[in-house]
Amino acid sequence: SNMTKGKSCQKRAEGRVLNFDHIVFRVANAKTASSYFTTRLGFRPLAVREATENRAVQSYAVRSNQITLIFESPTSNGGEISKDLIAHGDFVKDVAFEVQDLDELVRKAKEGGAEVIKGVTEEKDKHGVLRYAVLRTYGDNTHTLIDRSKPATNLMFIDHVEGNMADGTLEDSVTWYEKNLNMHRFWCVDYKHDLVPYSCINSASVINRDENVLLSMNEAAKGLRPTSKATEFVKALGTSGVEHIALYTDDIVATGFGAMNYKWVFEAIERLENKEIKNDNTEEVKKNDAA
Structure with missing residues (x-):
């Protein structure tokens, strides 16, 4: 109908989930857990993030083709990860998605009543700019939404x-x-x-x-x-x-x-x-x- 066509013309751009980006495991020993995937399943070591004074977490990332897994474990007691491990043992914490139009997707999530743990955040390093946000989903799980799109170059x-x-x-x-x-x-x-x-x-x-x-x-x-x-x-x-x-x-x-x-x-x-x-x-x- 003409009314339907009129509405579709005014429809705002929608954010989109494009792909799985990575999976985050919370485990007692990140090094041991990641080594299982590298020695038994053909993954290769990708990166290591050591603990610091401000971040008592050690992380190991491994990759196989387009599959990226991150294992993180606490280096001190009493933090959020320690509490998660006491409650659940080793488990999957975050399922991260690569998305398009992050701002619109987060706006829509808020409108739909989703709990936004971390709003749209921008991080920069020598490799470029990364924008992301974190939503709470079922149980103690989260979804990190990552926008890796490059700005228009004109x-x-x-x-x-x-x-x-x-x-x-x-x-x-x-x-x-x-x-x-x-x-x-x-x-x-x-x-x-x-x-x-x-x-x-x-x-x-x-x-x-x-x-x-x-x-x-x-x-x-x-x-x-x-x-x-x-x-x-x-x-x-x-x-x-x-x-x-x-x-x-x-x-x-x-x-x-x-x-x-x-x-x-x-x-x-x-x-x-x-x-x-x-x-x-x-x-x-x-x-x-x-x-």
Whole structure:
């Protein structure tokens, strides 16, 4: 019915349980319990988390393909794990799920009356960011909901592809695209125009009729440096080739590069380049150009 269709259009995004993430066992001896799985069932040791002053728990993790098991045992008496072991003996404490849209899933759980032991929490380390929450289920068991999704990168499309050509082949390469693929010249930079005196390259670009496929090409040119990036690239590769692929983003700060003041980076590069150019060599090049 039209009413049903109207409701479905307004339906909010739903959180989803995607997979089992891992299982947590609470046991008297985590090392011994985990070794059974590694010696008898083909699991491999994955990680060990030793006890600390603030966390009197020792944990051993083992894995086999997509199965991850974590065994934890107390290193002192009186804590939560000790009480669980007195009440139940060795048992499964937590069944963790990998989920999508953690916030919506937790909201829905609260709305449904679930007990949220730990709200949405974010932990960071050198490997990235992990978001999770913990719900109480039947008995003394819990479900940890883990969101491992990566943030959107805002990388939208390939902006252009740039290649470095062997000396003297730039013009032929451009002509090849014009004759064979009906592309046309988009822009070019010649050293004689004094636009890039320190880059030592001649550059040209071709683009398709819809102007959404852009190919840039460089070759060595005489400049104020003794060598060219194009020459070095071709020498290392052994032939002409693609030097870089540029990806378009509308927000470079949010696209994995972090909030950063790039001005000092470019200034540092500029200082380094100027430092590498010897005055006597610069004067010699200028004299040759004048001649």
